Amino acid sequence: MTVVLFQLANGLVWGWVVALVALGLSLIYGVLRVINVAHGAFYMLGAAVGVVLYEPLQSALGNAPGAFALVLVLSPLLVGAFGALLEATALRPLVERGRWVMTIVTTFALLLILQQGAQLLLPGVRSVPAPLAGGVELLGLRYPLYRLVLAGIAVLLIGLTALFLYKTRFGLWARAVRQDRELALSLGIPAPWVYSGTFALGTALAAAAGWLTAPVVSVDPRMGMDILLQSFLVVIVGGLGSLRGAVVAALLLRLAEGLFAVGFDPVSARALALFLMGALLLWRPHGLFGREEVSS
Amino acid sequence: MKGFVSGGNRSISRRVLPLALGLVSVIALGSAPLWLDAFSLSFLLKVLIWGLFAASFDVLFGYAGLLSLGHSVYFGLGAYGAAWMTLSYGPEVFPWALGAGVLLGGLAAAAIGALAVRTGSHGFIIVTAVTALIAFLGAQSRRDLTGGDDGLTLSAMPLALGGWRAGCADPGPAYLFALGIVLLGLGALGTMIRSPLGLALRCLRENELRAQALGYDVYALKWLAFTVAGLGAALAGALYALVNCHVSAALFGWLVSADVLIWTLFGGAGTLVGPLVGTGVFLSLRELLSDLWPAGYPVLVGLALLGIARFLPRGLVGGLRTRGLGPTRKGEGP
């Protein structure tokens, strides 16, 4: 029973992390129509930048949780700004000319450059100690406190993003471009701002997730691949462009994997969860919340 | 050479010239062991094998207009299929190993293609990326089967022509064997592209809705293109394993999928000769760079991709072909 509970709790925690990463991916796709293949690299970058900043900040502040929280603000800001810069220089000319295939080629190129760049600058595997020790007693199960905090922050960030999209002018613009780009542009919505802002937001969310999970996983240049796989999967199973669908599918994927992990080894559990997602996609090729593209 | 597309009242030279050029290249390639040293011959063979891989990718990308980010999966499966067969039954069974690799890669492409083409044009790209990630992470986690990054080492094919023996560093007669297979594969792809099926794929690339209104079954055609491309990639992969005597999980990696994309884009998608040229150019570059700065190669590929996406979207061959012929088409994609 405790095993089941433990796996379910793990599934839930990771489900929210994947949802956070996938939310950024889905947002970028919805507004720019760009499939950001480099999204996992921004997640990795969030953790790598965090590793670089954490040590000096910790000795300066003398307080691990405080330094950790400060990095949680700084790393996404830096990565988001970097993302906006890349968007403005490499992607926007292609987006504006409608060279859709080339936008994907470009993000693919960014993936290679960022991943290999990290390999050159920060080789090897690093680990970050959890800023909060201790555990929580839950129905006879002792669960690490930090993981609960991690899930809580992920939920909070998803909620804040939703608020941002529905309560601010920028959010209104972004949703307008998402609905009907031509119409939105003809209404005078400043497209460059919306594109850069959305890309910055999406990559910053990935970076936040990267730093949040740094104490739970090991930080290395390849760490973004697994999360990219999962977020791609949930974005498409949830229905391309559907933010709600991505979150639902993320929880579904990780909870299913957690349940499978009760009876199987981790690799088989992952394989089974992937098969489940594949079956869902066969059943609904356009995703759980997706709409079929209108063909005329 | 039944080029129906060029039929009608074109001049004779337009038909004879490619034929003559092809004949000269085949003779030059066939006689290469006579005038090349072992190292150059081995390099030329690599270009040919990876060129077949690029050509198979171009059937999917350049002709059918489908961008796959996971074409390395079928190359890798072809290579491992051949490697496992060789390791289980010895290097004597190499023709069977070749078949096993093609079968494994082809079956995987048929199965994954059936799912990928149903998810729409944007979904297709994501599904191919997901399969690439699954294959890579799977190959990394099952080191018992794949050998992980270290890989598996095979013995050379027991081919000999008199005293001329095939080895791993010096392909020898294996070059002729592989050359024959590559030409066969390229010939099959070329025949397909020049047939009504090739025309159907190009219709699909240009305008899916219209192709459908003319009676073309979009899903079936996309699936066929995906499967044929997968078979070609698997053939190249199986040959690679047998000639190179070594396979590793890196064959499933991003870099291989990025490589084939850059070779095709650089040479010019939708030309079949273009990808071969691109492969030659980039493999030479990698060879040059491998002494100076090996870790820099992926970064270079990334930068080259960025530059081509921005400034040369139709590639070298395609760019030269359409130079000064009015505006380029607005969006390459759906």
Next chain:
Amino acid sequence: MKAAVLEARGLRKAFSGVRAVDGVDLALREGEWTALIGPNGAGKTTLLHLLGGQLRPDAGSVYFQGEEITRRPAERRARAGLARTFQVPALFPELTVREHVLAARLRGRWTLRPVPNRDREAVEELLARCRLREKASRRAEELSHGDRRLLEIAVALASEPRVLLLDEPAAGLSPAEVDGLLVLLRELRRERTSLAVLLVEHDMDVVFELAERVVVMHRGRVLAEGSPEEVHRDPEVQAVYLGTREL
């Protein structure tokens, strides 16, 4: 009266609440040219999409040669002999004119065998017929608007259809080009006597010259139906149609 080749019964289609096609019955008979007219937004193009299989109806059914095809995908309708043109010439930009006609002639067949000589000859003949012979090796993106319209019709004819749906073939053409189009359509009418044609057109000269029967649509419904003269005299048609657009 000849049997209907293509028949629509009670077709309905709504787009987010707006009823574009709202219960339309229509029958196209062998050898008969029917014009479909109506003000902009009457639902003419949507009806064509429903007949061609580009859209699925919310209700109602479509019959082709007595068989129900309501749920059949567009490519199977095309192979059965239902051809159509598009209002905005929807072509293959990088393919040559000859390749367009050939692709249509093959009717969705994709083999590895070379094209039979019979088909190649038919393609050349059709190119000459549609005054596209000199431009046969040009890419579609290089053609003028008028030539694209001609190519649309050549492509639709190449499959030797039983039913032809023409969506505003004269739109955007100069008077001289319209005359050229009329010559082509007149020939077609004279020679392919069993072809059933549905012609959506705003140019009333074209309609009156070619159509034996006129169907008037308004707000998704059939308002009137009959010979061109009958429809012209219909007071309801005059009220709705002439109010917005001159006949």
